[in-house]
Amino acid sequence: MKITFFIDGNEITLDVEPTRRLLDVIREELNITGVKEGCGQGECGACSVFLDGKLVNSCMVPMIKVQGSSVITIQGFSKTERYKVLEQAFIDAGAVQCGFCTPGMILASEALLTNVANPNDVDIRKGISGNLCRCTGYNMIIDAIKLAKKRGRDLW
Numbered sequence: 001m002k003i004t005f006f007i008d009g010n011e012i013t014l015d016v017e018p019t020r021r022l023l024d025v026i027r028e029e030l031n032i033t034g035v036k037e038g039c040g041q042g043e044c045g046a047c048s049v050f051l052d053g054k055l056v057n058s059c060m061v062p063m064i065k066v067q068g069s070s071v072i073t074i075q076g077f078s079k080t081e082r083y084k085v086l087e088q089a090f091i092d093a094g095a096v097q098c099g100f101c102t103p104g105m106i107l108a109s110e111a112l113l114t115n116v117a118n119p120n121d122v123d124i125r126k127g128i129s130g131n132l133c134r135c136t137g138y139n140m141i142i143d144a145i146k147l148a149k150k151r152g153r154d155l156w
């Protein structure tokens with residue numbers, strides 16, 4: 001089935017099975033490997049992307065649902081000023097260890113900071129509750145998000 005959609009701002013048409021996972025198309029057809037596969041079951045957030053502005057787990061999205069939509073991956077988001085602030089804050093707060101969860105954490109942080117004006121710790125924990133990290137114990141990620149908000153006050 002021919003499916004046309006936007007990926008990181010570029011329009012693309014692919015002939016794919018309608019039940020194929022968006023995650024597989026992103027990684028295998030488009031070679032956007034910043035989007036990771038962890039659990040493959042909608043539970044870890046490593047495969048996060050924005051689909052029409054909403055944070056989703058791309059391992060749970062069949063291609064039929066992507067027809068006519070706009071998908072933003074971590075690689076598209078990395079061109080923005082907000083990404084740069086988040087990236088530096090994650091580095092400075094020690095929130096990146098193995099790095100496997102980081103692309104999803106960054107996108108979850110972007111969603112949180114866009115949707116909640118002045119998030120407190122509870123808001124932040126809730127905002128990243130769909131993203132698993134095996135390394136940091138989460139506190140450094142929470143610190144990174146607070147730091148990004150402080151530094152990028154005008155951006156969100």
Ligand code: FES
Pocket residue numbers: 036037038039040041042043044045046047048057058059060
């Ligand atoms: S790989 Fe998609 S949520 Fe874990």
Ligand code: FES
Pocket residue numbers: 095096097098099100101102132133134135136
């Ligand atoms: S930094 Fe390793 S899983 Fe989060």
